[in-house]
Amino acid sequence: AWQYHPDQNPNDKKAEETFKLINEAYHTLSDSTKRQFYDVKIGLRQNIDAFHYYKTYQKREQEEREVKKAVFQEFIKRFRAEKQAKQVEVQQTISKTNFWIGVFIAFFIIFVAIINFLDIRERDFLYKNALLYYKKKELKKSDSITHILLSRKPRNEDYYLLSIKILIEQGKYDLAYKKLHYNAHTDEQEYIFWELVCRYQTKQITAPDILKEFSILEKNGFQKASLYFWRALIKFEILADRQTICQDLHLAATLG
Numbered sequence: 615a616w617q618y619h620p621d622q623n624p625n626d627k628k629a630e631e632t633f634k635l636i637n638e639a640y641h642t643l644s645d646s647t648k649r650q651f652y653d654v655k656i657g658l659r660q661n662i663d664a665f666h667y668y669k670t671y672q673k674r675e676q677e678e679r680e681v682k683k684a685v686f687q688e689f690i691k692r693f694r695a696e697k698q699a700k701q702v703e704v705q706q707t708i709s710k711t712n713f714w715i716g717v718f719i720a721f722f723i724i725f726v727a728i729i730n731f732l733d734i735r736e737r738d739f740l741y742k743n744a745l746l747y748y749k750k751k752e753l754k755k756s757d758s759i760t761h762i763l764l765s766r767k768p769r770n771e772d773y774y775l776l777s778i779k780i781l782i783e784q785g786k787y788d789l790a791y792k793k794l795h796y797n798a799h800t801d802e803q804e805y806i807f808w809e810l811v812c813r814y815q816t817k818q819i820t821a822p823d824i825l826k827e828f829s830i831l832e833k834n835g836f837q838k839a840s841l842y843f844w845r846a847l848i849k850f851e852i853l854a855d856r857q858t859i860c861q862d863l864h865l866a867a868t869l870g
Contacts, residue, residue, distance in 0.1 A: 615640070618642055737763060737770070744776060753780050771802075778808055787815040803836040821852045841868035 616622065622735050623629035671778045740759050747756035757780045763773040781790035791812035794805060810827050813819040819827075828845050846862035849855075 621714065666681055716783070737766070741770075741776075744773075748776065748780060748783070751783070753783055756780055757784075757859070769820065775804065775808075782811065782815075787812045791816060803831055803834060806839060807836060807838075814848065823846050824848060839866040842866035842869070 615633065618629045618633040618636060620626075620630050620633060642652050740763055744756045744759040744763070747753070747759065757777070760773055760777045760780060763770065764777060776795060778790050781787075781793065791809065794809045794812065807828075810819065810824050814821070814824045825845065825848060828841060831841065842862040843866040846859045846866065849859045849862065
């Protein structure tokens with residue numbers, strides 16, 4: 615009070631204002647009622663300032679949350695867009711891959727079909743030549759071609775039967791019989807017929823017995839030129855009735 619007294623600081627308004635504040639503070643502090651009121655007022659202002667600060671803090675926090683939410687939503691939006699784009703790209707890649715795989719499989723199937731077709735044509739051509747040589751009695755050529763056909767897979771029964779006929783035409787009845795015996799086709803009448811022929815030529819069955827077997831085969835539906843030719847030949851060997859021999863030869867010629 616002495617330092618800022620107006621007498622000590624003439625014409626100094628700032629010092630005068632400070633002296634007034636000091637004087638007011640002194641009277642407030644020296645009066646218990648004024649001091650209590652002042653304490654309440656100061657505390658209320660502090661509460662008001664704290665409430666204002668809290669509201670400001672809440673507002674700032676809310677704004678920050680809104681910003682974070684917007685950023686997060688934008689991130690999720692971009693993430694989903696990128697994920698969807700990747701899924702579309704992966705789906706396109708899979709579709710392209712499946713397309714080319716399908717094209718490759720289609721070409722492979724066509725290639726295999728062409729190879730099989732050419733192989734079948736080649737087999738058919740070789741078999742026809744083998745039959746032609748067989749009919750011309752060029753047995754070595756026919757046998758060579760048949761051997762080639764039998765070396766391939768799958769094996770065809772027609773090729774196997776032709777190889778047996780070639781052996782029989784060559785007079786190799788033992789070998790033909792062994793081949794028939796080790797590769798049994800007892801359920802097929804033509805194999806049974808040729809086995810009977812081999813047995814007859816190797817003296818394993820008599821002429822009357824084989825003629826009976828031929829009759830059974832004929833009744834069962836086996837009526838081919840080879841049957842009637844061999845029956846006529848056996849009848850001729852045992853000096854049977856000429857009329858029946860001629861009938862069998864006629865049937866053999868008729869059937870080719």
